[in-house]
Amino acid sequence: MSYIKKSPWLVHYDGSSCNGCDIEVLACLTPLYDVERFGIVNTGNPKHADIFLVTGGVNAQNLPVVKQIYEQMPEPKVVIAVGACACTGGVFHDCYNMIGGMDKAIPVDVYVPGCAARPEAIIDGVVKGLAVLEEKQKAVAVLAERAEEERETVLEPTVAMHKQQEAKK
Amino acid sequence: MGKSTVVPFGPQHPVLPEPIHLDLELQDEKVVKAIPSIGYIHRGLEKLVEKRGFQEYVYIAERVCGICSFGHGWGYSKAIEGLMEIEVPRRAEYLRTIWHELSRLHSHLLWVGLGADALGFESLFMHAWRLRETILDMIEQTTGGRVIFSVCKVGGVRRDISDHDLKEIVSRLEKLKKEIDGLTALILNDETIHARLKGVGTVSFEDAKALGCVGPTARASGVPLDYRCGDEGGAYKELGFKPVTDTAGDCFARCKVRLLELYQAIDLIKGCVENMPAGEIAVPVKGFPPAAEYFTRVEQPRGEAVYYVKGNKTKNLERFRLRTPTNANLAVLVKMLQGCDLADVPNIILTIDPCISCCER
Numbered sequence: 001m002s003y004i005k006k007s008p009w010l011v012h013y014d015g016s017s018c019n020g021c022d023i024e025v026l027a028c029l030t031p032l033y034d035v036e037r038f039g040i041v042n043t044g045n046p047k048h049a050d051i052f053l054v055t056g057g058v059n060a061q062n063l064p065v066v067k068q069i070y071e072q073m074p075e076p077k078v079v080i081a082v083g084a085c086a087c088t089g090g091v092f093h094d095c096y097n098m099i100g101g102m103d104k105a106i107p108v109d110v111y112v113p114g115c116a117a118r119p120e121a122i123i124d125g126v127v128k129g130l131a132v133l134e135e136k137q138k139a140v141a142v143l144a145e146r147a148e149e150e151r152e153t154v155l156e157p158t159v160a161m162h163k164q165q166e167a168k169k
Numbered sequence: 170m171g172k173s174t175v176v177p178f179g180p181q182h183p184v185l186p187e188p189i190h191l192d193l194e195l196q197d198e199k200v201v202k203a204i205p206s207i208g209y210i211h212r213g214l215e216k217l218v219e220k221r222g223f224q225e226y227v228y229i230a231e232r233v234c235g236i237c238s239f240g241h242g243w244g245y246s247k248a249i250e251g252l253m254e255i256e257v258p259r260r261a262e263y264l265r266t267i268w269h270e271l272s273r274l275h276s277h278l279l280w281v282g283l284g285a286d287a288l289g290f291e292s293l294f295m296h297a298w299r300l301r302e303t304i305l306d307m308i309e310q311t312t313g314g315r316v317i318f319s320v321c322k323v324g325g326v327r328r329d330i331s332d333h334d335l336k337e338i339v340s341r342l343e344k345l346k347k348e349i350d351g352l353t354a355l356i357l358n359d360e361t362i363h364a365r366l367k368g369v370g371t372v373s374f375e376d377a378k379a380l381g382c383v384g385p386t387a388r389a390s391g392v393p394l395d396y397r398c399g400d401e402g403g404a405y406k407e408l409g410f411k412p413v414t415d416t417a418g419d420c421f422a423r424c425k426v427r428l429l430e431l432y433q434a435i436d437l438i439k440g441c442v443e444n445m446p447a448g449e450i451a452v453p454v455k456g457f458p459p460a461a462e463y464f465t466r467v468e469q470p471r472g473e474a475v476y477y478v479k480g481n482k483t484k485n486l487e488r489f490r491l492r493t494p495t496n497a498n499l500a501v502l503v504k505m506l507q508g509c510d511l512a513d514v515p516n517i518i519l520t521i522d523p524c525i526s527c528c529e530r
Contacts, residue, residue: 014187016210019526020235020316022186023279027305030282030298044183062209065180065188091232094220095213116235116316 007039008130011049011073015066015102016092017056020116021083025053028126033119040126046072051129053122057085057098058105070106076136078129081108082122084115091115173201176511180209184287184515187525191518195511203506203514205499211529218489223249223458224323226486233491234527235316236279237469239265239272241527242321244467245489247402248476249323252463253456257402258449261325263441266404267338268312268320269467270434270441275304276470277427277434280522281352284424287515288365297352303345307338325451335442342435349435353428366421370505370517373418382501384472384494385426386521390418396468408440420520427522457482469494471522495521495528 014022028035029042043049046069058066070079081102084090089100102108109132112125173196180188188209194202217229230245231238243265250257278301285293305315311330312318320327330338356362372382377390387394395412397405413429415422458480466475472494479488498521505517 018232
């Protein structure tokens with residue numbers, strides 16, 4: 001179990017699934033499972049979200065939509081593929097227009113199996129996703145620290161030098 | 170009147186659990202025209218019938234849609250049974266009716282929740298889904314699955330329900346009925362819900378007939394179209410079934426029809442349990458489907474679904490065709506959206522209870 005400081009928000013999208021996993025994702029939010037007590041909120045806006053819960057094996061028409069939602073999400077972000085068809089294509093793997101698996105469209109961090117995936121499995125997947133999110137946050141923090149160092153050692157002295165030269169003129 | 174603007178709605182939209190795209194042509198706040206475009210969930214399942222054996226395909230048919238999965242499995246099995254002239258045992262038909270009506274209960278409660286969410290009534294969404302979980306428990310206890318049960322097969326059903334479990338289902342439904350009473354009273358007497366739904370998205374009797382809409386959408390406009398009335402399969406004929414109808418044709422009427430159907434489904438399940446015949450639950454299936462065609466219908470929670478099969482004396486079928494209720498209701502949705510306010514669009518879309526994965530297959 002991981003500990004994170006902020007409540008993770010998630011965005012959910014149906015990438016050509018049969019709907020079974022999507023209603024199980026919604027069932028996670030409702031009183032029996034109730035993930036909202038952990039501060040997890042289902043948001044409709046990809047720019048508000050940290051976690052992308054995505055179902056289905058993605059067909060040709062849905063591919064650009066899935067990619068667009070993924071690209072709109074701010075870094076760091078975690079993608080959780082929910083259900084057998086998001087993992088491998090499932091029963092639809094040899095349909096003529098399915099690309100067969102979410103990882104052929106966008107990078108996936110956690111796979112949740114099941115047809116349909118049970119709410120317990122989805123919650124477990126989200127908890128695993130939180131650990132990945134934490135690592136990614138740390139990586140982003142290291143980058144930010146490096147940028148801060150660079151600002152202190154390179155940028156600020158240069159700016160100060162320029163200001164001195166301006167003053168001399 | 171200002172210049173008209175086009176607002177895209179979907180495919181990713183908070184009120185829709187599934188992707189559908191609508192181009193809404195607006196003049197100020199009024200919708201002048203709505204142009205739906207679909208295909209985000211099209212998986213080509215009808216074509217898959219050429220790659221899977223006819224008995225194996227029941228699993229695929231169930232995965233046409235995760236909400237009405239049992240109905241699709243039943244519809245497909247019924248079509249094959251008709252094609253191969255298989256007589257299904259009565260007990261199997263009664264068990265199928267029980268599971269189908271349990272699916273209807275969970276589907277309608279799910280819809281009440283989503284509809285309430287579209288109104289901004291989030292606590293009602295939570296309550297409806299809390300009640301839905303009790304239905305899912307019954308389904309899980311008797312079949313092993315929550316949303317996709319894989320319990321229907323060509324020639325009968327896979328599992329029997331013991332007398333003890335049947336009694337338990339009835340007693341749990343009795344308790345649930347009291348809770349549904351509260352839900353119904355709340356929805357039918359709430360002023361805010363009246364203000365949001367009454368007179369919105371009205372469909373006249375003539376339009377409903379002319380545009381060929383089905384299910385609760387048709388019944389709310391006074392068209393008594395319910396395939397359960399004339400159903401050869403299932404236990405409906407013996408239980409004496411009468412469709413629930415309303416005449417107003419607006420969003421509120423559609424909501425009311427679905428709520429009253431909850432009670433009807435409970436009564437049907439009780440009737441099935443009381444008159445449950447003894448005997449076999451399945452008959453063996455031998456040989457391949459003949460080179461002939463057959464078509465049949467099933468009344469799904471969203472309306473009538475039509476199944477067509479064509480065999481060619483091999484393991485695989487030559488053609489399987491499925492017309493789903495949402496497909497039939499999209500035409501009337503476009504009509505409903507004309508002239509409504511932009512803020513009412515989510516309500517109107519949800520009152521036809523769209524199931525996009527059924528629609529696109």
